[in-house]
Amino acid sequence: MPLTTTGELVTRAAAAQSAVPSFNVITLEHVEAVIAGAEAAGAPVVLQVSENAVKFRYGRLLPLARAAAVAAERASVPVALHLDHVQSDDLLRQAPGAGFSSVMYDAARLPYEENLAATRAAAEWAHGQGLWIEAELGQIGGKSGRPALDAHAPGARTDPDQARAFVADSGVDALAVAIGSTHAMTTRTATLDHALLKRLSAVLDVPLVLHGSSGVPDDELAGAVAGGIAKVNVGTALNIAMTAAIREFLAAHPEAVDSRQYLSVGREAMVRTVTDIVRTLG
Secondary structure, three states, X not given: OOOOOHHHHHHHHHXXXXXXXXXXXXXXXXXXXXXXXHHHHOOOEEEEEEHHHHHHOOOOOHHHHHHHHHHHHOOOOOEEEEEEEEOOHHHHOOOHHHOOOEEEEOOOOOXXXXXXXXXXXXXXXXXHOOOEEEEEEOOOXXXXXXXXXXXXXXXXXXXXXXXXXXXXXXXXXXXXXXXXXOOOOOOOOOOOOHHHHHHHHHHOOOOEEEOOHHHOOHHHHHHHHHOOEEEEEEOHXXXXXXXXXXXXXXXXXXXXXXXXXXXXXXXHHHHHHHHXXXXXXX
């Protein structure tokens, strides 16, 4: 079916008090696995390409974006493309021509006033191009190139009053909030601050986004969705599943040299992970 938009999926999810699963993809196997898992669960999904993934692909956005768009157009469930954790203004400006309906502009590493100014400028440009834009306030942590900060450290959490002012002054369409999750977690042990989420949901009139969801247990994810999270970002969980399956296959088949053999095993492991997460989110 035709590509849908992230804004449409998230708006619909927020109205239904559910959440859109949004998966970061790095390879074509990731793309295929996310779509297959979403189809198995019968639910819409967002394919996310991060700035780090673009750097991995020799700094070229279009090859992976074009592959993702073609795969999405052949899916039996609605699929949207989202450009994730963009810090480069040059990359931001490539989004419309590459098939993306939305972008997460990431200036959260900057002091508040600088974050606000950069995000406001990005939002004005994005809206002029018809893009839905997400930003981040607070320090979720775990991203490469940022100072390490514990998710529970003083000052890490998103402040509701500051968030309300930030959304109003920046004009963003959604906000990623720091409530206890951390990017790149390899264990599902994160504990979320549901009381803070309730306060944020009460004062903000835009959909809320949870980053670092790979480290969040199922019951915590369900509670986050019930508390107002409308978009759930997952990346590391796919890499854990793929890597574990490939390691097991190569350990059992040390003679294997055909990459299709172990990549197919890794892809199927990701399909199962996607299906489970999508069903958890309802």
